[in-house]
Amino acid sequence: xxxxxxxxxxRAIAAMLVVALHATIAIRRDYAHDFAIFTTGHFGVDIxxxxxxxxxxxxxxxxxxxxxxxxxxxxxxxxxxxxxxxIPTALISSDGGFHVEPLTDYGSLARSFFxxxxxxxxxxxxxxxxxxxxxxxxxxxFYAVFALTLVLKPKPRLLTIVAILSALAASRLAIGVSGIAxxxxxxxxxxxxxxxxxxxxWFFQNGxxxxxxxxxxWRYGLxxxxxxxxxxxxSELLTDARILYFGxxxxxxxxxxxxxxxxxxxxxxxxxxxLGDASYSIYLAHIMAQSVSLKIFGPLFGASSPVLAVLGxxxxxxxxxxxxxxxxEKPLTRIAGDAAKRLRAPRPAAFSARAPLxxx
Numbered sequence: 001x002x003x004x005x006x007x008x009x010x011r012a013i014a015a016m017l018v019v020a021l022h023a024t025i026a027i028r029r030d031y032a033h034d035f036a037i038f039t040t041g042h043f044g045v046d047i048x049x050x051x052x053x054x055x056x057x058x059x060x061x062x063x064x065x066x067x068x069x070x071x072x073x074x075x076x077x078x079x080x081x082x083x084x085x086x087i088p089t090a091l092i093s094s095d096g097g098f099h100v101e102p103l104t105d106y107g108s109l110a111r112s113f114f115x116x117x118x119x120x121x122x123x124x125x126x127x128x129x130x131x132x133x134x135x136x137x138x139x140x141x142f143y144a145v146f147a148l149t150l151v152l153k154p155k156p157r158l159l160t161i162v163a164i165l166s167a168l169a170a171s172r173l174a175i176g177v178s179g180i181a182x183x184x185x186x187x188x189x190x191x192x193x194x195x196x197x198x199x200x201x202w203f204f205q206n207g208x209x210x211x212x213x214x215x216x217x218w219r220y221g222l223x224x225x226x227x228x229x230x231x232x233x234x235s236e237l238l239t240d241a242r243i244l245y246f247g248x249x250x251x252x253x254x255x256x257x258x259x260x261x262x263x264x265x266x267x268x269x270x271x272x273x274x275l276g277d278a279s280y281s282i283y284l285a286h287i288m289a290q291s292v293s294l295k296i297f298g299p300l301f302g303a304s305s306p307v308l309a310v311l312g313x314x315x316x317x318x319x320x321x322x323x324x325x326x327x328x329e330k331p332l333t334r335i336a337g338d339a340a341k342r343l344r345a346p347r348p349a350a351f352s353a354r355a356p357l358x359x360x
Contacts, residue, residue, distance in 0.1 A: 005264045006257035007055070008276030010047055015279040016318060017044030018132075019286045023313035024306075026294050031302025031309070038310070043232055045135055046193055046242070046250035048283075052139060053197020054204070054254060056146050061154065061205060067147040072340055074143045078136060080332035081324070085284050086112055086130045115140040117181040126185045132283055137185060142194045158202050165195040169243055189243035196251040204258060212259050221259030228252030275318065281329045282321025289320030 021041020028035045060070065090109050111118050112128035115137045120127040127134045145164055149157045169192030178184045200208075211217055228249040275282070293316035294302075301309035 004258070004261060005268060005273060006261045007051055007254075008273045009264070009269065010051060010254060010257050010276075011279040012272050012275035014044035014047040014051075015275070015282040015286075015321070016314065017041045017047075018283060019290075019317040019321075020310060020314045022287055023290055023310040023317065026290060026313065027298065027302050027306045027309050030294065031298050032306040035306045040232055043246050043250065046190065046246040047253065048135065049138075049190060049193035050197040050200065050247070050250045050254045052142065053194040053199075054201045055197070056143070056194075057158075057198045057201030058205065060146070060150060061201070065150065067150045070150055071143060071147040074140075074147075076333060076336045076340055078139065080336045081281065081284060081329045082130065082133060082136060083113060084328060084332060085288075085324075086128070086133070089130045089288065117185045119181050126181045130284065131287055134185070138188075138191060138194075141186060142191070154202075158198065161198050162195045165191050165198075168192075169195075189241045190247065192243040193247040193250060196247060197254070200251065200255055200258075208255075208258070212261055215262075218260040218263040221256040224252045224256030224259065226256075228256060275322070278322045278325035278329075281325035282318050285321045285324040286317030289317045293317070 017038075018041055021038050021044070024035065024038040024041070028037055059065075065073075086109070090112075108118065108129060110116075112130065112133060115128075115133075117126050117134075117137050118128070119125075123131070125134070126137075128137065142165075146161060149160050152160060168187055169189045172187045172189065175183070175187065178187065204212075212221075228251075231249040231252070232246060290313050293313045297309040297312040297316075301312070
């Protein structure tokens, strides 16, 4: 599947939103207690989830695959870097990098490794050792659901995925907030945003892409993006269901971005595209990097110019993610992919003592 520039750009923007959010939280906590938290930064996760649903649907529709092979590819993409960053985090910090305090519960490390949701008592949420990994718990659950539905034809698959995810997203209305970590996480309304992405992928393949190919489609795209961005500013006042106040705007923005694809292809922004490639590493690595940069920018600007401190910490978080992408994520992904190919390769038949020897 060819790379879609608009999606790559959105991945970069989403990652930077999350990095900026965590920078404001750190500065507010330690230096400027009246500094407003950049709550819009939460929105980056919702954009990621809609994109994930869209990409999974389009990949499965354009590349022949089986449930096992699909899940294997997702594991190769997600797991090596996550494990590689979880280990050092566990060794030096029990709360994801926010403070230095070594982990002593190795059962927690095992649960983090295998995406088993658990309560983080210090943070008061369902969070693994590497804090951003809470979204990976949901991603892996979504991949499992998606992989199992690959035995179905496209339309039944679409209906099954949307039905399962919608039921989970709505179930909290009936059961309330559960004290069981897995139920609490999987009934978060945010899981419905994967369904939004899947539906967008289906529509994109069934007419929406033709609209996007029209010369003036970028105008509609910019309108959708602007409307989605504006909706995030006030809609939280209307409901406490995240799928509504962030999920629908995220869907609007991703759909709008796709409408600008033809125009963006004429004027590629290579730095933003590269940050999109590195977005996974930025997302996972930024908190530990910010813990270091906080010690620099906090004393310099934290109290007097918190905005400068946030900008500096955001830049450091993104820079660290880029380095991790180049020197850790890419090599690990390549190694894992090669190992998977070797395991799948047919083994030569064992030599039999009864077989006739080859004639000279």
